[in-house]
Amino acid sequence: MSRRYPEYDVQSKRGGPSWNDVTRQIVDARxxxxxxxxxxxxxxxxxxCALCACVVPQPQNRPEVPLAALxxxxxxxxxxxxxxxxRLPPFRQAWxxxxxxxxxxxxxxxxEGFAGLSRTQQxxxxxxxxxxxxxxxxxxxxxxxxxxxxxxxxxxxxxxYRHPVAWNEVGFGGPAAPRGYVRLGANHRDAWEPAEARPGxxxxxxxxxxxxx
Amino acid sequence: xxxELYLEALETPRARGGRAPxxxxxxxxxxxxxxxxDEPVDFAIVGTGAGGGTLAAKLAEAGFSVVxxxxxxxxxxxxEFASDEEHQQKLFWTDERVCSGDNPxxxxxxxxxxxxGGSTVHYAMVSLRFRPEWFRSxxxxxxxxxxxxxxxxxxxxxxxxxxxxxxxxxxxxxxGPKRPRYPYRQHELNASALALxxxxxxxxxxxxxxxxxxxxxxxxxxxxxxxxGFCVTGCSTNAKQSVLNTWLPRALKGGAEVRxxxxxxxxxxxxxxxxxxxxxxxxxxxxxxxxxxVVVAGYAIETPRLLLNSACPRYPDGLANSSGLVGKNLMVHxxxxxxxxxxxxxxxxxxxxxxxxxxxxxxxxxxKDFFGGYAFxxxxxxxxxxxxxxxxxxxxxGQALVDEMEKYNHQVGLKIVGExxxxxxxxxxLADERDxxxxxxxxxxxxxxxxxxxxxxHAMRFLRGGLEGIDAREIWSETEGTAHLMGTARMGDxxxxxxxxxxxxxxxxxxxxxxxxxxxxxxxxxxxxxxxxAIACRTADRIGDMARRGEL
Numbered sequence: 001m002s003r004r005y006p007e008y009d010v011q012s013k014r015g016g017p018s019w020n021d022v023t024r025q026i027v028d029a030r031x032x033x034x035x036x037x038x039x040x041x042x043x044x045x046x047x048x049c050a051l052c053a054c055v056v057p058q059p060q061n062r063p064e065v066p067l068a069a070l071x072x073x074x075x076x077x078x079x080x081x082x083x084x085x086x087r088l089p090p091f092r093q094a095w096x097x098x099x100x101x102x103x104x105x106x107x108x109x110x111x112e113g114f115a116g117l118s119r120t121q122q123x124x125x126x127x128x129x130x131x132x133x134x135x136x137x138x139x140x141x142x143x144x145x146x147x148x149x150x151x152x153x154x155x156x157x158x159x160x161y162r163h164p165v166a167w168n169e170v171g172f173g174g175p176a177a178p179r180g181y182v183r184l185g186a187n188h189r190d191a192w193e194p195a196e197a198r199p200g201x202x203x204x205x206x207x208x209x210x211x212x213x
Numbered sequence: 214x215x216x217e218l219y220l221e222a223l224e225t226p227r228a229r230g231g232r233a234p235x236x237x238x239x240x241x242x243x244x245x246x247x248x249x250x251d252e253p254v255d256f257a258i259v260g261t262g263a264g265g266g267t268l269a270a271k272l273a274e275a276g277f278s279v280v281x282x283x284x285x286x287x288x289x290x291x292x293e294f295a296s297d298e299e300h301q302q303k304l305f306w307t308d309e310r311v312c313s314g315d316n317p318x319x320x321x322x323x324x325x326x327x328x329x330g331g332s333t334v335h336y337a338m339v340s341l342r343f344r345p346e347w348f349r350s351x352x353x354x355x356x357x358x359x360x361x362x363x364x365x366x367x368x369x370x371x372x373x374x375x376x377x378x379x380x381x382x383x384x385x386x387x388x389g390p391k392r393p394r395y396p397y398r399q400h401e402l403n404a405s406a407l408a409l410x411x412x413x414x415x416x417x418x419x420x421x422x423x424x425x426x427x428x429x430x431x432x433x434x435x436x437x438x439x440x441x442g443f444c445v446t447g448c449s450t451n452a453k454q455s456v457l458n459t460w461l462p463r464a465l466k467g468g469a470e471v472r473x474x475x476x477x478x479x480x481x482x483x484x485x486x487x488x489x490x491x492x493x494x495x496x497x498x499x500x501x502x503x504x505x506x507v508v509v510a511g512y513a514i515e516t517p518r519l520l521l522n523s524a525c526p527r528y529p530d531g532l533a534n535s536s537g538l539v540g541k542n543l544m545v546h547x548x549x550x551x552x553x554x555x556x557x558x559x560x561x562x563x564x565x566x567x568x569x570x571x572x573x574x575x576x577x578x579x580x581k582d583f584f585g586g587y588a589f590x591x592x593x594x595x596x597x598x599x600x601x602x603x604x605x606x607x608x609x610x611g612q613a614l615v616d617e618m619e620k621y622n623h624q625v626g627l628k629i630v631g632e633x634x635x636x637x638x639x640x641x642x643l644a645d646e647r648d649x650x651x652x653x654x655x656x657x658x659x660x661x662x663x664x665x666x667x668x669x670x671h672a673m674r675f676l677r678g679g680l681e682g683i684d685a686r687e688i689w690s691e692t693e694g695t696a697h698l699m700g701t702a703r704m705g706d707x708x709x710x711x712x713x714x715x716x717x718x719x720x721x722x723x724x725x726x727x728x729x730x731x732x733x734x735x736x737x738x739x740x741x742x743x744x745x746x747a748i749a750c751r752t753a754d755r756i757g758d759m760a761r762r763g764e765l
Contacts, residue, residue, distance in 0.1 A: 018296075020449065022219050022292065022293060022294065025219070026300045029218055055611065055614070057615060079307075080309070081319075081321060082305060082307025082325070083310040083312050083318070083321065083325075083657075084309065085317045086313035130608065149604065149608070150605070154601060154604050157601065157610070161596040162299040169619060170596055170618050172596050175297065176443065177296045178450055180439025181440045181564070184404065184440060184564050187404075187558045196558060196622065
């Protein structure tokens with residue numbers, strides 16, 4: 001449950017005038033994606049799951065957004081960006097190389113695969129990747145810095161913030177067709193928008209959010 | 214993933230059998246004239262965006278036979294556009310391209326569309342005129358090159374496009390020569406826009422509501438904007454006035470044919486050295502459309518790619534390339550931003566993302582340590598786009614990312630559209646890799662020059678000052694990012710230093726024309742769509758004049 005927007009659930013608007021048919025169906029399809037890997041093998045999948053937990057740590061008190069499954073589905077569809085930095089290989093290849101390279105770095109450094117490291121060790125390794133300090137031959141010349149910022153962190157963060165659970169967390173109004181919005185000014189809120197729990201006004205926000213439709 | 218849903222338009226061509234999708238209806242059709250392949254049409258136009266779509270309408274209305282081709286799909290916004298950042302990527306050009314240089318470009322979102330209507334289907338609707346002096350920037354301002362078109366000529370055509378798009382704008386525009394009132398009233402300002410207004414007032418400069426191509430009152434079959442805020446993912450109500458729902462319906466009524474899912478791979482030239490038609494891929498196979506004139510309007514990457522891919526023994530370096538400039542002088546706009554946090558709830562997801570603007574630094578030349586200018590606008594990124602900025606530009610991940618994202622509704626931002634200088638080293642060329650059609654893909658090399666970086670530094674200092682002036686906290690600068698594409702087939706007065714003349718006619722092949730952002734000699738500090746449409750309107754009028762005089 002969102003801390004800032006308690007009891008706000010963007011999907012409570014699903015049947016209302018902010019969600020048209022096309023939006024309902026494509027969001028439903030996203031929520032229904034298979035939780036098992038269809039593109040990656042078991043080893044790659046385990047590494048990816050660990051990476052997702054590092055890039056977007058999720059609270060324990062709600063069902064987890066299946067980030068690894070969302071990435072795997074994108075890999076299955078080979079849905080790249082449509083352009084790539086010349087220093088990176090194509091979408092699928094970049095992910096395959098990156099997963100293997102991070103595992104190889106972990107084995108070199110800790111004699112344990114990436115998924116088996118402690119969270120601190122994982123975070124340290126990723127910080128080194130972000131800084132471009134990882135140069136194991138398993139990278140096959142792909143700069144770890146670019147893989148981290150343009151693929152790994154980029155793709156995982158984008159997958160998370162395209163999910164309704166994340167919209168609840170940040171207080172996003174979500175889908176808005178055809179109804180749109182009326183009150184555009186600062187501190188003005190339409191009745192179908194999330195209410196923020198300002199200090200001392202948490203229960204009021206809770207009440208308002210229960211009535212979002 | 215939603216791979217199978219609402220993607221039918223990408224699978225089978227829709228415009229055929231004498232009809233085309235009615236964009237004002239969830240499922241309907243409108244009549245469309247069709248032309249045979251083996252009889253030459255007057256004009257084959259490659260691309261249906263701001264250049265090609267506009268030209269198709271104007272030429273068809275002038276009585277020419279026109280077939281326009283688009284590699285993308287013909288969408289029906291009312292039934293096929295979701296309020297969803299991920300799904301709507303179906304509007305972007307996502308065929309592979311390779312980007313290199315000191316500042317490899319990010320393509321897709323803010324610079325590359327693939328749909329009937331082109332990038333205007335997902336543009337931010339910001340509709341600005343060039344500063345008059347920019348058309349003679351070399352002579353009057355000391356940088357870049359002069360355009361071969363007079364500013365008053367262009368301002369006449371700006372007026373025409375503003376009327377066609379029903380631009381909503383202010384009663385009085387603070388900068389430049391007096392201009393007529395915009396056809397529709399300005400939009401209400403959202404909190405994000407009012408933050409820009411206060412930042413400008415703190416800095417002592419003018420601001421105004423942004424002239425936008427989204428309706429502030431009903432118009433024909435289109436309703437006024439309801440401030441959904443999903444503009445850059447495609448407007449699902451038709452309030453946005455794009456080429457898809459303005460020029461193209463006019464083109465069809467005028468007798469043009471528009472072929473969707475039709476990728477032109479090669480322009481054929483005959484023994485006389487003239488263009489004789491286009492080879493295009495549709496429905497799983499290649500076809501050839503004969504034409505008396507060919508217009509290339511694929512925007513600043515696909516246009517040079519097609520010209521280069523059409524090389525033949527007579528034109529070994531590609532078509533229209535005797536100057537060697539096809540593909541060179543690629544320009545973008547620098548698109549940096551200053552971001553900050555305020556106590557107020559801003560909720561910038563409501564309304565068009567850039568409702569307020571300052572063009573102060575486009576029109577004021579005082580104490581600049583750089584050539585050119587920049588506009589800056591208020592911002593309203595949707596959550597995934599905002600997260601990508603946090604990751605890509607700020608390097609946040611882990612709990613730091615999650616915590617920062619929770620501040621989403623309290624963010625304000627000022628982002629520039631900054632002029633970059635033309636440089637020959639910035640170019641589009643052909644890579645060894647091939648795409649699904651078997652065509653060499655584009656390699657796009659881009660590097661800022663020192664002047665570009667000085668402009669960005671000036672802007673960042675100024676915008677941060679503006680945010681400090683409204684007591685924003687946690688101010689940070691997004692130092693990467695570009696928008697828009699221009700150059701690569703510049704217009705000019707001299708065949709040795711330009712690809713086309715002022716009428717967009719190529720110097721080398723008199724029945725080959727280029728009409729899109731590729732022809733810009735300089736980039737200016739404003740979004741290019743209005744200027745592209747104005748150039749297309751002018752080109753259509755010139756073609757009509759020349760035809761009447763027998764000079765075509």
